[in-house]
Amino acid sequence: MTDLVIFSLEPWDAVWRRNQYLIDGMLRRDADLRVLFVEPPRDVLYELRSGRGARRGSGVRTVGGYDGRLIAFQPTKWLPRTAGPLADTLLRSTLRRALRKANVTPNALWVNDPSWAMLVARSETPALYDMTDDWLEADRPAREHDRLVANERILMSRCAAVVACSSGLEASRRGIRPDIRLIPNAVDVARYRRPATRPADLAPGGTAVYVGTLHEDRLDVELVIETGQRLATVGATCVLVGPNALSAENTSRLHETPGVAVLGPRPYAEIPAYLQHADVLIVPHVVDEFTNSLDPLKLYEYRAVGRPIVSTPVAGFRERKDAAGLTICDRDTFSENVVTGVAARAATMTVDDVPDWADRVDAYAEVLRMVRDRGASGSIPR
Structure with a gap:
């Protein structure tokens, strides 16, 4: 049995992202693989400051559908990172207890969340670093940026x-x-x-649909507001589907904007319906060094359904600017192009060169085998 511990930037929930697709594929192909999926910790002090009340992480649970071979674990973060090494020590302690409870002895570590870098530094278990974002280019306070730099240096080495x-x-x-x-x-x-x-909560009339996490690091909120306002004048709606990580202020602004509908997250099984029934699929993203590091999941999801796409010139989309059905434009003409696309009611196309997760699972399993073969099983250091 191969025991893999993955430190994820997202929880294992109904909103699937890269980690879930890869882990799901590998578990279904390899009956000897067992995974402890470590979710982002529940931050007790942050929740107290936010007025939500102090709640512990949900702990260890078995995820159905994998014969008990997928175990999720949400730890509790008792101290902020500013507490220094003690904060990491407490997290490692909770992780060791979870491993004992799940009877898992890791053969390999998969790090998607760089905040676990110190564990890698202290562990003899071979590790893999899966980079999905260039956090060094994100707009973060100086202390947090310095911590990100230090963590990446550890993981890279x-x-x-x-x-x-x-x-x-x-x-x-x-x-x-x-x-x-x-x-x-x-x-x-x-x-x-x-x-x-067609989903019952998809607005009647013309729709321009965005699917993905709403976050200031990616989403151009001003552009969404402008687009919604212009769509409202023609009886159409800008529909946002996905988890909301925006500030309270920007969330309120979107809810108050005519022509904008914020639906919130939907289970991964329901996402294709929203995409298939959109008149236009949109990517109103900020264009900067951080978004230039991304490979948006929506690029592949949008192209798979064959609906027209309007995007700002962000990484992934701009490289395919000549593809049929794809309009790349700057923010000054974005809303105009969206309104035009909604009015056109174009037919669905078939796009042939869309990569499937099955191919990525093969490639990732190969890397994981190499990592696993670099060392023996290990325990989590204190």
Whole structure:
């Protein structure tokens, strides 16, 4: 039995992202693989300051559908990172208890959340670093930025393998890790093309749909407001589907804007329906060094359903600017192009060159085998 511990930036929930698709594929192909999926910790002090009340992490639970071989764990974060080494020590202690409870002895570590870098530094278990975002380019306070720099330095030097999800990330880190491996995102092509019924909560009339996490690091909120206002004048709606990580102020502004509907997250099984029934799929993203590091899942999901796309010139989309059905434009003409696209009511196209997650699972399993073979099983250090 191979025991893999993955430190994820997102929880294992109904909103699937890169980690879930890869882990799901590997578990279904390898009956000897067992995974402890470590979710982001529940931050007690942050929740107290936010007025939500102090709640512990949900602890260890078995995820159904994998014969008990997928175990999720949400730890509790009792101290802020500013507490220094003690904060990491407490997290490692809770992780050791979870491993004992799940009877897991890791053969390999998969790090997607760089805040676990100190564990890698202290552990003899071989590790893999999966880079999905260039957090060094994100707008963060100086202390947090310095911590990110230090964590990445550890991961780059100590991990047996480094994987980048985008060509931008790969190029920016190849000088540090010449052996970095590019494994982009993909989509479950068959599922996204299976005809689905129009969702009941999708606004009547014309729709421009965005699917993805709403976050100031990516989403151009001003552009969404402008687009919604213009769509409202023609009886159409800008529909936002996905988890909301925006500030309370920006959330309120979107809810108050005519022509904007914020639906919140939907289970991954329901997402194709929203995409298939959109008149236009939109990518109103900020264009900066951080978004240049991304390989958006929506690139593959949008193209799989074959609906028209309007995007700002962000990484992933701008490289395909000549593709049929794709309009790349700057923010000054974005809303105009969206309104035009909604009015056109274009027919669905078939896009042939859309990569499937099955191919990415093969590539990732190969890297994981290499990492696992670099060392023996290990315990989590104190």
